[in-house]
Amino acid sequence: MRGWLFDLYPGGPGEMVVWLKGEDGRTHRLVDHWSPSIFIAADEISELATPLRVARSDFVLTREARRFERITDTAMSTVIEAKLRDAKRATQVAARIEAMGPFGAFRLYNVDVPTNQSYLYEHEIFPLAHCEVTQGDDGLQWGLSDDVAAYEYQLPHMSSLKVDVEVDKRGRIPQATDSIGRIIIKHDDEEIVIAEGDESDKLLGLVREVRRIDPDFVLTKDGDTFLLPYLIRRAEAHGISDQFRLDRDESVLRLPAKDGTSYFSYGKILYKPSSIKLYGRVHIDVNSSFAYGEAGFEGLFELSRLCRMPMHTSSRASIGKALSSLQFYHASKRGLLVPWKPTLSEVIKDRNELLAADRGGLVFEPIMGVHEGVGELDFSSLYPNIMLRKNISAETVKCGCCPSSSNRVPELGWNVCERQTGLVPSAIEIIVNKRLKYKELKLSAKGTSNYKKYNERQAVLKWLGVTTFGYLGFNNAKFGRIDAHIAVCAWDRKILLDTMRIAEAHGFRLIHCIVDSLWLKKEDGKLTEPGEYLKLRSEIEERTGFPLSFEGEYKWIVFLPSRENPATPVLNRYFGVDWSGELKVRGVEARRHDTPLSFKKWQMEIIRLLAEADSRDEARSRVSDCIGVFLRCAESLERHEVPAAELAFTTNLSKDPSEYHVNTVQSAAVHALESEGVRLHAGEGIHYVITDYKGRGSKRATPLDAWNASSSYDARRYIELLARTCAAVLEPFNPKCSASHLLSMHMSRKIVPLS
Amino acid sequence: MGRTIPSFRIAEAQEMAEWKAFRTALSKHDKAVFDDMLGIARLYLSASSEATRPSRFEGMGMAIIFHHYRMLARSLLRVSELRQEGVGK
Numbered sequence: 001m002r003g004w005l006f007d008l009y010p011g012g013p014g015e016m017v018v019w020l021k022g023e024d025g026r027t028h029r030l031v032d033h034w035s036p037s038i039f040i041a042a043d044e045i046s047e048l049a050t051p052l053r054v055a056r057s058d059f060v061l062t063r064e065a066r067r068f069e070r071i072t073d074t075a076m077s078t079v080i081e082a083k084l085r086d087a088k089r090a091t092q093v094a095a096r097i098e099a100m101g102p103f104g105a106f107r108l109y110n111v112d113v114p115t116n117q118s119y120l121y122e123h124e125i126f127p128l129a130h131c132e133v134t135q136g137d138d139g140l141q142w143g144l145s146d147d148v149a150a151y152e153y154q155l156p157h158m159s160s161l162k163v164d165v166e167v168d169k170r171g172r173i174p175q176a177t178d179s180i181g182r183i184i185i186k187h188d189d190e191e192i193v194i195a196e197g198d199e200s201d202k203l204l205g206l207v208r209e210v211r212r213i214d215p216d217f218v219l220t221k222d223g224d225t226f227l228l229p230y231l232i233r234r235a236e237a238h239g240i241s242d243q244f245r246l247d248r249d250e251s252v253l254r255l256p257a258k259d260g261t262s263y264f265s266y267g268k269i270l271y272k273p274s275s276i277k278l279y280g281r282v283h284i285d286v287n288s289s290f291a292y293g294e295a296g297f298e299g300l301f302e303l304s305r306l307c308r309m310p311m312h313t314s315s316r317a318s319i320g321k322a323l324s325s326l327q328f329y330h331a332s333k334r335g336l337l338v339p340w341k342p343t344l345s346e347v348i349k350d351r352n353e354l355l356a357a358d359r360g361g362l363v364f365e366p367i368m369g370v371h372e373g374v375g376e377l378d379f380s381s382l383y384p385n386i387m388l389r390k391n392i393s394a395e396t397v398k399c400g401c402c403p404s405s406s407n408r409v410p411e412l413g414w415n416v417c418e419r420q421t422g423l424v425p426s427a428i429e430i431i432v433n434k435r436l437k438y439k440e441l442k443l444s445a446k447g448t449s450n451y452k453k454y455n456e457r458q459a460v461l462k463w464l465g466v467t468t469f470g471y472l473g474f475n476n477a478k479f480g481r482i483d484a485h486i487a488v489c490a491w492d493r494k495i496l497l498d499t500m501r502i503a504e505a506h507g508f509r510l511i512h513c514i515v516d517s518l519w520l521k522k523e524d525g526k527l528t529e530p531g532e533y534l535k536l537r538s539e540i541e542e543r544t545g546f547p548l549s550f551e552g553e554y555k556w557i558v559f560l561p562s563r564e565n566p567a568t569p570v571l572n573r574y575f576g577v578d579w580s581g582e583l584k585v586r587g588v589e590a591r592r593h594d595t596p597l598s599f600k601k602w603q604m605e606i607i608r609l610l611a612e613a614d615s616r617d618e619a620r621s622r623v624s625d626c627i628g629v630f631l632r633c634a635e636s637l638e639r640h641e642v643p644a645a646e647l648a649f650t651t652n653l654s655k656d657p658s659e660y661h662v663n664t665v666q667s668a669a670v671h672a673l674e675s676e677g678v679r680l681h682a683g684e685g686i687h688y689v690i691t692d693y694k695g696r697g698s699k700r701a702t703p704l705d706a707w708n709a710s711s712s713y714d715a716r717r718y719i720e721l722l723a724r725t726c727a728a729v730l731e732p733f734n735p736k737c738s739a740s741h742l743l744s745m746h747m748s749r750k751i752v753p754l755s
Numbered sequence: 756m757g758r759t760i761p762s763f764r765i766a767e768a769q770e771m772a773e774w775k776a777f778r779t780a781l782s783k784h785d786k787a788v789f790d791d792m793l794g795i796a797r798l799y800l801s802a803s804s805e806a807t808r809p810s811r812f813e814g815m816g817m818a819i820i821f822h823h824y825r826m827l828a829r830s831l832l833r834v835s836e837l838r839q840e841g842v843g844k
Contacts, residue, residue: 232772358759358760359807360762360802362801365798565794569797569798
């Protein structure tokens with residue numbers, strides 16, 4: 001049978017269920033008899049006799065195998081490969097064996113590699129791979145007629161369906177005990193509304209429609225956090241849960257066994273809900289899918305193929321998890337085991353070495369204010385390219401085999417392996433190459449339907465590249481080591497400092513530099529000659545050996561000060577327009593995820609007005625038009641003409657709801673939601689509107705979900721905030737255009753000339 | 756894993772917090788001057804970070820001294836230019 005691998009997951013013990021989208025247009029369910037292996041090692045292989053005897057009922061077979069135990073090993077060791085009877089028990093079995101000796105006596109590997117991913121690695125196949133499957137004596141035989149490195153690949157025809165539900169709310173917020181109002185299904189151009197009959201009829205109507213349409217993808221908004229759990233609970237309430245089946249496997253849809261998880265990432269508390277899987281289909285909750293949200297269907301397909309992760313998993317996974325899967329695949333190819341509990345520690349350093357080593361990439365604080373004639377140069381995928389070209393990986397930095405290597409980490413002098421390509425560079429080569437190619441294809445496809453496809457594919461690869469660096473220093477990464485992370489930063493600083501010197505020698509002055517991007521202009525405000533930036537770029541590329549792109553020359557660009565301290569510059573807070581009219585806006589309210597929609601819209605309207613100007617002086621002369629925008633918007637706020645949804649602030653809870661004690665607008669919204677029976681978790685996002693800023697308790701803000709006809713927003717507070725938002729982008733052009741001046745103009749209903 | 760040594764941005768904020776008692780003893784006017792002076796250090800964070808000195812105050816102190824010297828040198832140059840233009844004769 002020929003077709004495309006669509007989905008796979010463990011079935012009963014010793015079974016792998018595979019769904020194939022056949023060339024005949026039908027979807028086929030296949031079952032392979034296969035079990036994953038875990039690996040067990042000890043200092044002496046004979047020490048494993050007891051644990052293997054105790055756990056023998058959990059294994060189909062055990063045998064000796066030769067593998068690399070640690071990423072730094074230069075020779076294989078003898079370990080025990082134990083084929084599991086039931087893949088779902090891998091962690092319990094491993095924990096039982098580990099507990100039979102002191103920590104480190106029994107070392108376990110490949111325990112937490114997801115079973116379906118192990119199947120993909122072992123059979124050299126990947127999701128949406130075109131292949132031929134035959135039933136052999138030992139199970140399914142796979143013949144691959146696709147290439148994961150291909151830029152152009154054929155995909156099967158796949159269909160999607162969107163499901164939404166309107167709840168007959170009894171209170172202000174929908175609850176699991178509320179009845180279903182209507183179920184709305186969208187498929188192609190068809191909209192099906194299920195509103196007739198009682199709740200059971202509606203639920204079974206949904207089951208019937210899903211079965212009739214037989215979609216490959218089911219798209220929901222908040223399907224993991226609300227929609228599907230709500231429908232499951234309604235089915236339970238009516239005693240029809242055994243008939244509530246939406247997947248292709250016809251299994252009963254159940255609530256996840258555990259709640260979601262709150263976790264800490266890059267200084268923020270985030271919340272990840274447990275996902276609800278539809279076996280044989282792919283359920284995408286558009287509000288909790290990073291890959292789909294950032295890169296659409298094409299990005300999701302590319303990610304699943306490249307990282308060999310089933311689409312349901314890659315739609316929910318962090319990019320780091322996807323990257324881990326790619327590394328696991330490369331590890332399995334070179335016979336390297338994946339440690340269950342990594343123990344690779346950093347190389348010991350003395351105080352001075354630590355001080356010199358433990359630093360990030362180069363950052364040069366921006367020179368604040370409005371600048372003209374600034375050019376921007378960006379290194380292309382700098383960090384992944386450093387790892388690739390300098391062979392940076394956990395096992396290659398300070399390797400034992402090449403102490404006199406000529407590949408040395410700048411400033412620190414550490415040797416880097418010259419004999420063998422590291423695991424990380426091996427894994428990222430395909431990311432760097434494919435992204436570069438997709439960017440080229442995207443440019444050549446401008447104006448065609450392929451543009452979106454290539455753009456989505458390169459977008460997801462960009463995230464993979466970014467994550468590669470972070471994972472070198474991430475404490476949960478299986479193949480990370482901080483020394484490799486440090487080496488990349490040291491190379492970055494050298495490359496950027498060299499670039500600065502080259503630019504200065506060409507008569508340029510550095511205005512701002514952050515990690516892989518530089519903003520330059522000619523000394524003393526001189527104009528650049530045509531082609532001068534391109535000439536500079538060529539010399540930098542030649543001398544550093546890293547590719548660089550010239551992003552364009554700005555008509556003007558503004559680097560903004562800190563909001564807390566106007567004398568202090570901040571990184572990544574700027575806006576400007578280049579000579580092609582393209583805007584670049586970073587870090588201002590219009591780009592922040594917590595800003596109300598209307599404020600984003602209005603601030604962008606002002607920036608666009610300014611962007612029509614070709615010079616700083618011309619932009620300054622447009623400030624009064626911009627003030628007109630502010631006055632118009634302030635009046636519409638005052639007249640309560642702005643919909644609440646456009647005034648909602650979005651924020652993630654930084655702690656558990658019970659820990660909110662200080663009376664802030666955010667805590668008011670949290671307490672209001674809790675009083676309506678909503679269970680919140682640290683890291684979860686909430687939307688709220690300020691209703692009485694100077695009031696007390698929960699009156700201060702109303703959650704958007706609880707907004708009704710009697711609710712009213714605090715127009716005065718919103719006008720104050722609007723004045724600040726507008727002043728943030730106008731003050732650099734005219735220091736007198738402060739928030740207080742804008743407010744006084746609103747009060748007097750007239751534009752006061754600003755000299 | 757992760758970083759052991761804070762970035763100079765964080766280290767500098769910690770150092771500033773440790774001078775709180777000094778600041779408390781200043782007059783209202785001097786507090787503002789003191790804040791301005793410490794703020795100068797933020798203009799040279801990259802250079803202070805590159806210096807990798809064991810004491811964070813060294814980087815901050817050098818940044819403040821350098822900035823003042825730079826301003827002084829510019830002022831002297833301007834005075835000399837004004838003299839050449841005959842201003843103040």
